[in-house]
Amino acid sequence: MFYERFTFRLIFKLLFINALGWLLIYLILKTKLWFTIAGLSFILITSVYTLYSYINQIRSDIKRFILAIKTRDHTLNFKNKSTKGSFPDLYNSFDDIIKTHKDIQLEQDAMFQLIRTILQQVPVGVIVVKDVKDDAEQMEIAFFNEAAATLLNVPAYKYWHRLKQHLPVFTAEIAHIRKGGKRFLELKIQDKLIQLSTEVIPLNLYGADYTIISFQNIKDEIEQKEIEAWNRLIGVISHEILNSITPISSLSDTVNSMVANKEYLNKEDLEDLKPALQTIKRRSEGLLGFVKDYRLIAELPTPELEFHSIGGILQHIHVLMQPFAAAKNIRLQVGQTSSKITVNVDLKLVEQALINLVTNSIYSLEDTENPLIEIDYRLEQNKLFIDVADNGKGIEPEVLEKIFVPFFTTRKNGSGIGLTITRNIMKMHYGSLEVSSVPGEKTIFSLVFNYV
Incomplete structure (x- = not known):
């Protein structure tokens, strides 16, 4: 093995130098052979210099190898030294590592080009901004695809402040969701109105902060x-x-x-x-x-948003709807009324939405054994859900698509506007209304709020 050859040569050189040193000291102290002393001194100095050069050459090769890895210089090779040097296995390992590093780099470059090509072809605008903490003016745009340039009708700028000068409305809206989120934007570009569904995702890679901005024109849809x-x-x-x-x-x-x-x-x-x-x-x-x-x-009123605890909202709806449910012999179960989690809502409108859902559940429980309504909340992926569940007759799949159409109702003497109003209330809170139903088993209506 290479380390055995190296150890052998190093020990041999050290022993030889030590022997010369002791012999030289003996000759100086015991004899007057000055020519011999001079010759031995020259040989000793040459041996020390040879040892130093030998070790220094190895150190230099290791240093070159490390530098090549750091700078991704894949042209360096140690083929000659792997056959002639004292460390054939070491130099072979250097070559293998450099080759493997080169293959990995080529694979990464190929994958980068593949992803870049895909992003250039998709109809979604994508802008990647590299953040600079101390100088916002010098924030660099790492990627700007063709769809983004076409949608915004701008060239692929290199710096964010240039885009900010050209489209201040767009960049101002992005600033509102800089820490992540979605936003609907309306922009007027060259007298043409476009409607963009925009999402911002912050990302940290290798100690650098990036912001990924994706958007698409949904006006036609x-x-x-x-x-x-x-x-x-x-x-x-x-x-x-x-x-x-x-x-x-x-x-x-x-x-x-x-x-x-x-x-x-x-x-x-x-x-x-x-x-x-x-x-x-x-x-x-x-x-x-x-x-x-x-x-x-x-003509729903504009929401007056204030922070309210989820527990308080649930407790209040329980007090409001318990008498109505009890009159119909329905058990109304409300959970987590002590929760201190807060959400920014118009309390009156949200209560109206919950009243509509609970009322629908009460009517759906007619002729149901052991009727039960459960109201609770849950947090999932930056979303807050307030669920109203019942074990009533449920909603058939063909009806599920029609229940949000104004004035559509399956209930006798129903107006068909409750769910429409509830969904509009949620839209005014930048949320949504979701429903899932298994006919004859369980139906869940969920008020979905953004929770960051």
């Missing part, structure tokens, strides 16, 4: 969804209006035929007119109530 929503809404409104207008129109014709060509009405005529007029009045009031419900959906 939103417009398509709006058209679909309007079509559904118009269909429901048309259905409700026709249901009211058709009997009113028919009865109006009947009344008109009864009074046509008559100068006065007798008692029998009046008795015949009363049911028709009462029906017209009832259907007119129904139509008026329908319009009032529509206005209720469209």
Whole structure:
């Protein structure tokens, strides 16, 4: 092995130098052989210098190897020394390490190019910013793909402050979610309005802070969804209006035929007119109530946000809804009312949303054995969920897609606006309303809030 050869040569040189040293001392003290002493002195100095050069050469090779690894210099090789030197196995190991390091680097470069190519081709804008703690003006843009340049109609800038000068509105909105989050942006670029769904992800790599900004134009998707929503809404409104207008129109014709060509009405005529007029009045009031419900959906107040504890919200809804549930012989179970976790909400609107969900659960529990409603909260991935669960009849999959359409209802005498109002309340809180149901087993409606 190389270390055995090295050890042998080192011991031999040290013994030889020591022997020369002792011999030289003996000659100086005991004899007058000055030419011999001079010759031995020269040999001793040469041997010490040779040993120093030998060790220094090895140290220099190790230093070159370490420097090559640090600087990723893969051109260095030790082929000659691996065959002729004192450390063939060591130098072979150096070559193997450099080759392996080179292969790893090539693989990483290939993967980087693959990811870069993919990011250049995707229709989502991606900007990666390398943060500089002391100088925000010099924050470097590490990556700026073609989709980002196209969506924002800017060149692929190298520094963040250049983009900030060109698009101050965009960069200001990004600053609001710099620590991570999602945001919906509307930008006007060259007289064209674009709507961006934007997400920011902070990342730390090898001691450097990066910010990944991804965004895509969802204007076309939103417009398509709006058209679909309007079509559904118009269909429901048309259905409700026709249901009211058709009997009113028919009865109006009947009344008109009864009074046509008559100068006065007798008692029998009046008795015949009363049911028709009462029906017209009832259907007119129904139509008026329908319009009032529509206005209720469209005119929700702007939320007045304050911090409230989840425990307080749950306790309050328990007090509000317990009498109603008890009257229907339903067990209302509310958990974690002592929780001190706070959320920034409009308490009145959130209570209204919970009242709507609990009311729906109460009606869904009709004819259910051991009816139970459970209200609780949970935290998952920066989201806070307030769940309202019941063991009622549940919601069929084909109905699940329609329950948020305004005025759609499966309940007798239901208005069909409760869930629509609840979802609008959650949208005003930048949250959402989620539902999952297993018919005949369990249904869960969840108010989902952002919780950072």
